[in-house]
Amino acid sequence: MNRVATVNRVALVTGAARGIGAATVRGLAASGWSVVAVDLASDDPRLPYPLGTADELHAVVDSAGGGVVAHVADATDPEALGGAVSRAEELFGGLDAVIAAAGVIAGGVPLWEMPEAQLRAVMDVDLGGPLTAARVGIPALLRRPMPREGRFIAVVSAAATRGLPGLAAYSAAKAGVAGLIRGLAVDLRATGVTAVGVSPGSTATAILDESARLYGLEGAQAFAAQVPVERLLAPEEVAAALVWLAGPETGGITGTVIPVDGGLSL
Numbered sequence: 001m002n003r004v005a006t007v008n009r010v011a012l013v014t015g016a017a018r019g020i021g022a023a024t025v026r027g028l029a030a031s032g033w034s035v036v037a038v039d040l041a042s043d044d045p046r047l048p049y050p051l052g053t054a055d056e057l058h059a060v061v062d063s064a065g066g067g068v069v070a071h072v073a074d075a076t077d078p079e080a081l082g083g084a085v086s087r088a089e090e091l092f093g094g095l096d097a098v099i100a101a102a103g104v105i106a107g108g109v110p111l112w113e114m115p116e117a118q119l120r121a122v123m124d125v126d127l128g129g130p131l132t133a134a135r136v137g138i139p140a141l142l143r144r145p146m147p148r149e150g151r152f153i154a155v156v157s158a159a160a161t162r163g164l165p166g167l168a169a170y171s172a173a174k175a176g177v178a179g180l181i182r183g184l185a186v187d188l189r190a191t192g193v194t195a196v197g198v199s200p201g202s203t204a205t206a207i208l209d210e211s212a213r214l215y216g217l218e219g220a221q222a223f224a225a226q227v228p229v230e231r232l233l234a235p236e237e238v239a240a241a242l243v244w245l246a247g248p249e250t251g252g253i254t255g256t257v258i259p260v261d262g263g264l265s266l
């Protein structure tokens with residue numbers, strides 16, 4: 001059987017300034033990957049909470065060690081994200097994994113009461129981001145010579161399969177990403193590139209803090225009670241699954257979304 005080396009693999013990660021994306025960059029780097037760490041690194045004027053910053057993005061790169069570069073880009077903009085893909089190929093010689101982790105949250109009210117701009121932000125980033133990552137990133141994965149072990153991975157959400165109050169748009173976007181993963185897996189037939197999703201539950205990040213605010217809760221810790229493990233997950237726990245899935249040994253998994261949610265989706 002042809003084997004693909006586990007070292008010298010190259011990844012592009014969106015949403016890399018903080019939370020799950022940042023933990024994934026650190027996890028990949030610790031496993032010897034080279035990484036282009038992409039983030040918008042500025043706020044989205046359509047949303048009422050702050051996004052990751054350039055300082056945070058650079059701190060992630062510094063803490064991850066050599067072989068990781070920061071790249072500021074809007075994950076929904078094909079040209080900007082294409083620049084990050086080119087950077088990976090120019091700096092590191094190719095691309096083996098695209099991990100679409102950038103995401104936002106908005107809602108807290110029934111869909112019909114949600115401001116149009118917030119609805120657009122959720123659909124653009126949470127569904128449009130992975131669509132863009134697939135369209136711009138997969139051609140680079142396919143530029144690796146055969147035999148290849150390429151990975152397109154999207155961060156989905158337990159909201160893709162559960163109706164959560166006030167989060168219909170977020171649920172729609174994330175369910176769309178689960179459909180995207182299924183469709184891509186079929187389009188990628190026999191290419192050596194797979195498409196998978198990871199579905200986190202309540203994970204201690206800024207998105208969960210914002211969710212708590214949307215629900216009028218005192219803090220994100222309140223979400224722990226609804227999860228069978230009765231605690232919030234750490235971003236590193238979700239990242240561990242993403243790093244594993246990115247590796248060359250997971251070529252038998254495609255078209256599916258794996259929950260890393262402490263049992264939230266049960």
Ligand SMILES: NC(=O)c1ccc[n+]([C@@H]2O[C@H](COP(=O)([O-])OP(=O)(O)OC[C@H]3O[C@@H](n4cnc5c(N)ncnc54)[C@H](O)[C@@H]3O)[C@@H](O)[C@H]2O)c1
Pocket residue numbers: 014015016017018019020021038039040041042051052053073074075076100101102103104125126129155156157158199200201202203204205206207208235
């Ligand atoms: N935290 C949870 O409980 C939870 C649960 C389920 C799913 N998720 C998903 O996990 C992913 C990561 O979120 P997180 O929890 O780490 O939140 P986070 O807010 O800490 O991180 C999201 C990152 O995405 C970046 N980003 C937002 N819009 C962007 C854009 N247009 N282009 C580039 N970067 C952009 C932000 O700047 C931020 O750094 C998201 O897709 C989110 O929907 C999180």
